[in-house]
Amino acid sequence: MKPSVLLRHVNGVSTALKCTHPPCKGRLFRPVASKLFSTTQHQRATESIAASPIDFDSFQSTQLSRDILRKVRVVPASPSYFTGKPDFTDNLLSLQALLRKYQTLPVVQPGHAPRIAWKTHAQYKVSVSEPVKAAKYGKIVQLLHRLNHIHPSLVPEEVLEALQLYKRDVNPYDNVAVLQTVDPYGRARGVGRRKTSTATVWLVEGEGEVLINGKSLSQAFGRIHDRESAIWALKATKRIGRYNVWALVRGGGITGQAEALTLAVAKALMVHEPALKPALRRAGCVTRDPRIVERKKPGKLKARKMPAWVKR
Amino acid sequence: MPPSTCLRCLPIRPAPSPRPVLLCHIALPPAQTAAFSTTTNLSAAVAKKRPNSHTGPPKRGVKALNIKKTQRIKSGRPPAPGERKALRKRIVLSNTNALEVQGMPDLSDKNITDASLVCRVVGIPGLVVDSLRAVEAFKPTQGWGLFRRPAALVRKETLQLGRYIQEVETAEGKKTIRRVVVGERGSGKSTLLLQAMTMAFVKGWVVVNIPDAKDLTIGHTEYGPLFNTNPTQYVQKTYTANLLSQISKANKAVLSKLQLSQQHDLPIPIQSNISLDRLADLGARDPDVAYPIFQALWAELTAPSTKGAVRPPILFTLDGINQIMRYSAYLSSDVKPIHAHDLALVRHFINALSGAQALPNGGIVLAATCESGKPPSPTLELAVAQSEARVAGAEEVPQPHPYKAMDQRVLDSMRDVEVLRLKGLDKDEARGIMEYYAASGMLRERVDEGLVAEKWTLAGGGVVGELERESVRMRI
Structure with missing residues (x-):
């Protein structure tokens, strides 16, 4: 060899x-x-x-x-090398050295540093392929957190490079929701989904009229329960008589369409009155219901139903 | 580990004859230990094994699945013929559990044009209730049985009808007003007809009502050709007899004061000065002469008024006009479908509605569409759209589809009929009727702006039927 x-x-x-x-x-x-x-x-x-x-x-x-x-x-x-976790130890030491070097630099107020998602413990373990304990990785995160608080205008290039290694590939905090506004005609738009239905709502100030796909609320939904679902966001915040709803709903069944409208109306209402968000959340109108139909499996009649037992 | 038999021997309470536990284990066979127990089921006889008990899988060729159909137990006698229908068509006009509304005015000949009554619920006077019941103006699907006594909301269209009645009475040369009431399901079309009838009864008019045009066209009543007519017309004599009986019963107060004034060619001999209600009764009694008598009665009612014999105006109403704007379910002798306008009674109404047959003493011809289970009648829809466009003064009146067959007879009959479209109630009217619900004790919430706005929106913009459904019927 x-x-x-x-x-x-x-x-x-x-x-x-x-x-x-x-x-x-x-x-x-x-x-x-x-x-x-x-x-x-x-x-x-x-x-x-x-x-x-x-x-x-x-x-x-x-x-x-x-x-x-x-x-x-x-x-x-x-x-x-002989510590058993050489990469982790090197990382920790290098970050400590970095902090020692720049510890005199001014820092921002706690909580005012740019939000960065560091690698999770599991992701870090994969990257170094060493059995690092969570508490040990916590020490690294602590250092990263401190380094991240160096005032943005004074951060040395060296620190930025070092921090780069510990960031997740995608920073979820970069994904900032676009702030919706009421358009010049006074309309606020909201989109909601439920099961396979999608609803788009334009909400304007008015007298409580509702048009869904060109039909009135009573023509669009035969069941009173569904009608209440559709305008639940307005009912829960006592705004029924103050806004007009103009909506388009596609896909799915009746219940799905009604509950997609709930979400869409709530989102459009939050554009008009952002302060209503907590009330709407309590009314269950803010979060999209993630449940969808469970897939069918081979060997089963439906998702879980087994075929009838037949003797031999 | 000790044997189970020994454990079973251990007495929970002292045994009747104290015996050493060890001895029991050694000396007695296990079968006798049962006597030691105080529980009864151990000493009970072992159930005999049934041949098909679940001791194992069934043998080959033996049916494993043994599901017996549950036998429906018949108890009591079956409902008599017509009993179920009577129950279905039963009309309840009072709810003794509902509260009586204090200060509710009654409709009278004085206040039918009173604009201050709009948005208020007005009671129907007791005598008129009997007449309305006789002409089948109350429908089983309406919520009359929810309240103490029959009452209806005065809406803007009701006031409009009151003004029509006043207009007819005060007009020079006896005016006839012809309208078709349209609107979505539950918007109050039949109730508006009922209110028109109420006002007419209060005013002393003669009311002729065809409660449901469906009965005339779906082939549920006997029919026969009318001789010497071209194209052949068909008479439904049993229905006509029933109609005559309704007319007689409902308008007894008016018709009993009117007498025969003309010569009629009738198949039965009648007294020359017979009162009109007795004439109608004669026709009601014998279906064979019902149609000629109906014609004679109509001729009498539309005879010009003289000083000696003043003829009252007529209110002629029909509910479910979309049923008669198409082919009926009847077949002619050469097995062709009969157009509804060839049925004599339907033609009679259509002539009045289209203005082909005048009402010389004045009157109102009212028809309402029916939106539940409605048959397709595209020509009627076109005619309604055309009429609305004409009244609105639109430049372009909707034209028939070039590649679809339109029913010319329907278009002709609707040529100059105006349409009265019922939309949802406005907020004030909705509040008025909801306050009535609350005063009746049927709505147990405080009627305020928020509640009215909510119910109004949920009712699809104040559709009154939906409003009642969600406020009163669906109450939890």
Whole structure:
């Protein structure tokens, strides 16, 4: 077995695993005697196992270099190799060093830093492929949190780069809902869904008239329960006589359409009166009901129904 | 682990004959331990195994599934013929549990044009109730049985009808007003007809009402051709006899004062100065002579008034006009469907509605559409749209579809009839009727602006039938 080949191979795997991470700067290449490295090689198969690859080509095949090679011993690049969780330890130490370096920079008020979703514990464990405990990762998050509070106008590039490594791929806090407004004609638009129905509502101030797909409320829904569902948001906030509803509903059945209208009316009402949101939430008009029909499974008559038992 | 028999031997209370526990285990066979117990079911006889008990899967060729159909137990006698229908058509006009509304005015000949009564519920006088019942103006689906006594909301259209009646009475040369009442289901069309009849009875008019035109056209009453008519007309003599009896009963007070004034060619001999209610009764008694007598009665009613014999105006109403604006369910002798306008009674009404037959003493011809289970009548819909466009003075009157057959007879009959469209109540009217519900004790909520607005919206914009349904009928 050629040690050089093995070393390069191992290094290739680790770079593929950790492509988002730059190589750790603290690691040094220390040529020492060659005896120990083969035994540790088989036990661990990540980047942190030992050291940077040895470039054998740089050695001339002279007698002198052969003598040197005989004395070479591979030692771990990072001193935290023997901690058992070298990547985690390196990360923690580097963040601590960073904080020590910039701890005098002014910070923003607590809670005023840009909202960033850090990697979850599970995501971090996958990225370092080490068994890191939640509490230990909590220490990293604490440091990240502190670094994130450095005043945005003064954040060093180095800190930004370091923080980048711990961010989730997609920051959910970047996704800010577009603020709806009442248009110049006084209409507020709201969209609601339930089961397979979709409702779009335009709400204007008026006397409590309702038109759904061009039909009155009583023509659109035969059941009084459905009629109440459709304008439940207005009823719960005592606004029935103050707004006119003009709605289009598509898809689904009668109940689905009525309850899609509930949500759509509530959203349009929140455009007119944003302060009603808590009241509407208490009335159950803000959250979309996520339940949909359960899929049919093979071997079953419906989603769960089993065929009738037949004796042999 | 001790054996179970021994555990069973352990007495819960002292046994009648104390015996060492160990001895029981050694000396007695397990079967006798039952006597030791105080419970009865252990000593009871073991149930005999039934051959098809569930000891295992059934044998081959044996039916495993044994579901017996439950036998319907017949108790009592079956309902007599017509009993169920009578129950279905039963009209209840009073609810003794409902409160009597204090200060509710009655409709009278003085106040039918009183604009201050709009948005108020007005009672129907007791004598008129009997007449209305006789002409079947009350419908079983209406909510009369929910309240103490029959009463109806005076809405703007009701006031309009009152003005029509006044107009007819005061007009020079005896005016005839012809209207078709249209509106969505539950919008109060039949009730408006009832209010018109109430006013007519109060005013001393003669009221002729065809309560449901469906009865004439769906083939549920006998029919026969009328001789010497071209195209052939068909007479429904039993229905006519029934109609005559209704006319006689409902208008007795008016007709008993009127006497025969003309010569009629009738199949039965009649007294020359017979009163008109007795004439109608004669026709009601014998279906064979019903139609000629109906014609004679109509001729008498429409005879020009003289000083000696003043003829009152007539209110001629029909509910469910969309049933007669199409082919009927009857077949002619050459097995062709008969157009509803070829039925003699229907034609009689259509002539009055279209103005082909005048009412020389004045009167109102009113028809209402019926939206429940309505048969398709596209021509009537077109005629209504045309009439509305004409009245509104629209530049373009809707034209018939070029590639669809339209019923020309229907278009002709509706040519210059005006349409009275009933929409939902407005908020004030809704409040008026809801206060009546509350005063009757049938709506147990405070009637305020919020409640009225809510019910008004839920009723699809104040559709009165829906308003009643959700305020009174659906009360939890």
